[in-house]
Amino acid sequence: MSSVRQQIGLDVGALKARDTEDVIVGKEIIRHRLSSRVIHWLVADFFFLCAATGLPVFSPVFGWLGNLFGGLAVCRVIHPFAGLAFFASAAAMFLHWKREMQMTAQERGWVGPKLLEYLRDKANHDQIGKYNGGQKVFFYTAALAALGFLVSGVVLWFPLTFAGFLRQLAILVHNVTFIAFFVSIVFHIYLGTTAEPGTFNAMTRGTVSKAWARIHHPKWYRELMGTDK
Amino acid sequence: MSVQSLEIVRSSASTWGGLTGVRSLPVLSKYIDSSSCIGCKACEVACQEWNDLPVVKTSQVGTYQTLPELDASYWNLIRFEEREHENGFSWLMRKDQCMHCGDPGCLKACPAPGAIVQYANGIVDVNADQCIGCGYCATGCPFNIPKFHEKTAKMQKCTLCVDRTRLGLEPACVKSCPTGCLHFGTKEDMLVLASQRVGQLKKNGFAEAALYDPPGVGGTSVITVLAFGNHPEWYGLPKDPSIPWTIKLWKNVLRPFGFIAIVGAIVGAFGHHLYYGNKGHIDPAPLDDEPPQA
Numbered sequence A: 001m002s003s004v005r006q007q008i009g010l011d012v013g014a015l016k017a018r019d020t021e022d023v024i025v026g027k028e029i030i031r032h033r034l035s036s037r038v039i040h041w042l043v044a045d046f047f048f049l050c051a052a053t054g055l056p057v058f059s060p061v062f063g064w065l066g067n068l069f070g071g072l073a074v075c076r077v078i079h080p081f082a083g084l085a086f087f088a089s090a091a092a093m094f095l096h097w098k099r100e101m102q103m104t105a106q107e108r109g110w111v112g113p114k115l116l117e118y119l120r121d122k123a124n125h126d127q128i129g130k131y132n133g134g135q136k137v138f139f140y141t142a143a144l145a146a147l148g149f150l151v152s153g154v155v156l157w158f159p160l161t162f163a164g165f166l167r168q169l170a171i172l173v174h175n176v177t178f179i180a181f182f183v184s185i186v187f188h189i190y191l192g193t194t195a196e197p198g199t200f201n202a203m204t205r206g207t208v209s210k211a212w213a214r215i216h217h218p219k220w221y222r223e224l225m226g227t228d229k
Numbered sequence B: 001m002s003v004q005s006l007e008i009v010r011s012s013a014s015t016w017g018g019l020t021g022v023r024s025l026p027v028l029s030k031y032i033d034s035s036s037c038i039g040c041k042a043c044e045v046a047c048q049e050w051n052d053l054p055v056v057k058t059s060q061v062g063t064y065q066t067l068p069e070l071d072a073s074y075w076n077l078i079r080f081e082e083r084e085h086e087n088g089f090s091w092l093m094r095k096d097q098c099m100h101c102g103d104p105g106c107l108k109a110c111p112a113p114g115a116i117v118q119y120a121n122g123i124v125d126v127n128a129d130q131c132i133g134c135g136y137c138a139t140g141c142p143f144n145i146p147k148f149h150e151k152t153a154k155m156q157k158c159t160l161c162v163d164r165t166r167l168g169l170e171p172a173c174v175k176s177c178p179t180g181c182l183h184f185g186t187k188e189d190m191l192v193l194a195s196q197r198v199g200q201l202k203k204n205g206f207a208e209a210a211l212y213d214p215p216g217v218g219g220t221s222v223i224t225v226l227a228f229g230n231h232p233e234w235y236g237l238p239k240d241p242s243i244p245w246t247i248k249l250w251k252n253v254l255r256p257f258g259f260i261a262i263v264g265a266i267v268g269a270f271g272h273h274l275y276y277g278n279k280g281h282i283d284p285a286p287l288d289d290e291p292p293q294a
């Protein structure tokens, strides 16, 4: 069956990636099944919608972004709803991945020096499984940010209900969350694209090459190949 | 509005192009002598009439005060306070309205370009067509003035009768006041009148009489003489108002820091790539899919 499909050009890897992951198909490994990818891109799209409608409020320098949606007044209407959608998809993402993202004791070091080691290409990758410590740290950063955005955003949404110091605090929380998370996102995008060729494919087609897996996630690779001791 | 745009010296959320400041004008001021206010509310009525504001349902708050708070359609409220003190007991009346701050917190906090402007004559005005109803101005105002229209969510407040004062008329409230407790003119002149009144009050036994023109917000264009000047809080006024530190932190520190952090991250990512190249190419093993020999 599958050989016929291959002959007529059916993409077995992509088809299998609809509902399975962590399996080897020929020279490829399926890294993210379809549901994982859909959730990821929902979060990403709603994040960008939030950013595009929030940035003109952050500074008039980004007013042109607001104009794409019909002006600042429209952004003010869209943004909180986009925010709710962002939170909902981020919550789904959290539930979807939380088991795989449990951190081991050594991985806690990724919050500090290990992350720099990794960025300086000095890290020893040998024990890295499907996700490295940095990815896990980013996963929790996203969860925390979604929560911070939601709580402060709802306060900002209803100026008549919430007033006084609570609102001042909400402005600060929303702003700090935004800056911190946006900086993380820049690195997330960089590491997921140009920094490590082959990575972007994992979130689009769902697959990576065996070589990619062996270089970046050797323990995961060994587990799948059955060579892990 | 188009003529007045020549007089804009500050404009909310404007990078460049928002300010003209072509004309320089003397700073105008409304001087309120709270000690000679009899609480007749003529000014409240005059304000509603001149600005053509709809009727706002009054509510009985147990004092001689029309409403508990200012309203989007009620920009001028005589606050009433019954106060016991060592020399007996006083009814304190104070005209509550936008103070037209020299350094307006509402304007600083507002994210909508040109929604709040300050003219060369000191008046702080709202352009409802630019307002997005986000409520940030209320968060930035130390006097709790901005109020929002129920349906449109637009911010509305006292304009210092910008449409009268432009033509050399005094504000409607000043025109209507029967006791002469309201005056209008250049701030210079009003400061002279006010300090004369403070002197008079001191002679009459109000040793703590003072003028309320708080320097923390750059002075205000609405200045008030208080018989108990050491207790502005008796009149519902903050003792030493300034723009909330949170708003200053947000606009003066976090926002520039945010720009630097975000641009820095992007430049850093590019720099990293230039310096380290593609991650993975440091792996000495050949890039085929065979497992390395154990």
Ligand code: HEM
Binding pocket: A047, A050, A051, A052, A053, A054, A055, A057, A058, A059, A075, A076, A077, A079, A080, A081, A082, A083, A084, A086, A087, A146, A149, A150, A151, A152, A153, A154, A156, A157, A158, A171, A174, A175, A178, B134
């Ligand atoms: C999770 C639910 C969220 C809610 C309910 C929410 C709500 C709000 C509200 C009501 C405002 C006030 C101004 C406006 O309405 O435009 C605001 C501002 C803002 N939001 Fe959100 N938001 C949420 C998520 C996000 C996310 C995910 C981002 C990420 C890009 C974001 C970025 C911003 C920015 C940059 C501002 C401008 C304020 C500043 O300068 O600090 N928001 N948000």
Ligand code: SF4
Binding pocket: B097, B098, B099, B100, B101, B104, B105, B106, B107, B124, B140, B141, B142, B143, B144, B145, B146, B157
């Ligand atoms: S009193 Fe409030 S609303 Fe009026 S100018 Fe000052 S900060 Fe703005």
Ligand code: SF4
Binding pocket: B012, B106, B109, B110, B111, B112, B115, B116, B126, B130, B131, B132, B133, B134, B135, B136, B137, B138, B146, B154, B155
């Ligand atoms: S409610 Fe209107 S005037 Fe107030 S800060 Fe928002 S846009 Fe500016």
